[in-house]
Amino acid sequence: MIEGGVDLIQLRGKGKTIGELVDFVAGLHEITSRSSIPLIVNDHAEIARRVPVECVHVGQNDDSIGVARRKAGRNLLIGKSTHSVDQAMNALREGADYIGFGPIFATPTKPDYSPIGLSGIKKVHADVNLPIFCIGGINLENLDRVIAAGAQRVAIVSGLLKAANITEYACKVKHLLLDSKHQRLNVKHS
Numbered sequence: 001m002i003e004g005g006v007d008l009i010q011l012r013g014k015g016k017t018i019g020e021l022v023d024f025v026a027g028l029h030e031i032t033s034r035s036s037i038p039l040i041v042n043d044h045a046e047i048a049r050r051v052p053v054e055c056v057h058v059g060q061n062d063d064s065i066g067v068a069r070r071k072a073g074r075n076l077l078i079g080k081s082t083h084s085v086d087q088a089m090n091a092l093r094e095g096a097d098y099i100g101f102g103p104i105f106a107t108p109t110k111p112d113y114s115p116i117g118l119s120g121i122k123k124v125h126a127d128v129n130l131p132i133f134c135i136g137g138i139n140l141e142n143l144d145r146v147i148a149a150g151a152q153r154v155a156i157v158s159g160l161l162k163a164a165n166i167t168e169y170a171c172k173v174k175h176l177l178l179d180s181k182h183q184r185l186n187v188k189h190s
Contacts (some may be wrong), residue, residue, distance in 0.1 A: 001160065002035045004170020010040035010057060010155065012109070018044050025051045040079065045071035055079060057100070060087065065094045079133075083113055085120055088128045096130060100155060103136020104146060109157050110136055118149035125150050140172055147180045 001009060009032055013021045025041055029051050032039040038054035041047050045056045045068040055077040058068050068078050079098040080091040091099045101124050103110045104117065115136065124132055134151040139159030146154060156173060163169035 001166055001170050002032070002037055004167040005174040006037065006170050008038050008040060008055075010042060012042040012157075013044070014042075018046055022047055022050055025053065029053055038077075040077075045069075045078075048072035048074065048076055055097075057081070065091070065096050069095075081135075082124075083116060085124050085127060088124050088130075088132070092128050092130055098131040098133065099124075099128065100133050100135045102134055102138075104134050105137025105142065107135075107137040107158065118145060121146070122150035125152065140169065140176075143173060143176050147176065152181070153177075 029039050040055040041053050042057045057079045059081040077097040080096040081100045082088040106115050133153045133155045135155040138154050
């Protein structure tokens, strides 16, 4: 993933205890920090007290942003999963540094959530002044539609992890995102 140019790596240790994750997170952080890639730990803010990860991510049913900050015990970025524009607005008010917005499409990583589709992407970008990562079922086959709907950042899980060549897949995703960013900048400057 790093060789393919990903900008961030998030570790989701669903069903694992903090004790089970700490050593793994420490080893992974050594790898990501050598490449200046921020590491995000999902759910377990307490790990940030023991490993100098750059970010913690919480879901709607996890700790609040304030509780996560206290558990982390230090200043770091904290993001929140949101599944509607209203939840995104609440995360902004709660003090999130960024949000995950989705699932855009059906995904096995969020089986309990109905896909929200592409229609809310422009609205959430207009209403929420935070970095927004669209997530959920996004892959190379539908990324152009997600970008066309207004996404500026995406999180890809299954498509990337199931790719025959993860490095090549990440490069292609990065290329599409950079092309769309350059096009947006050119439109703004015209």
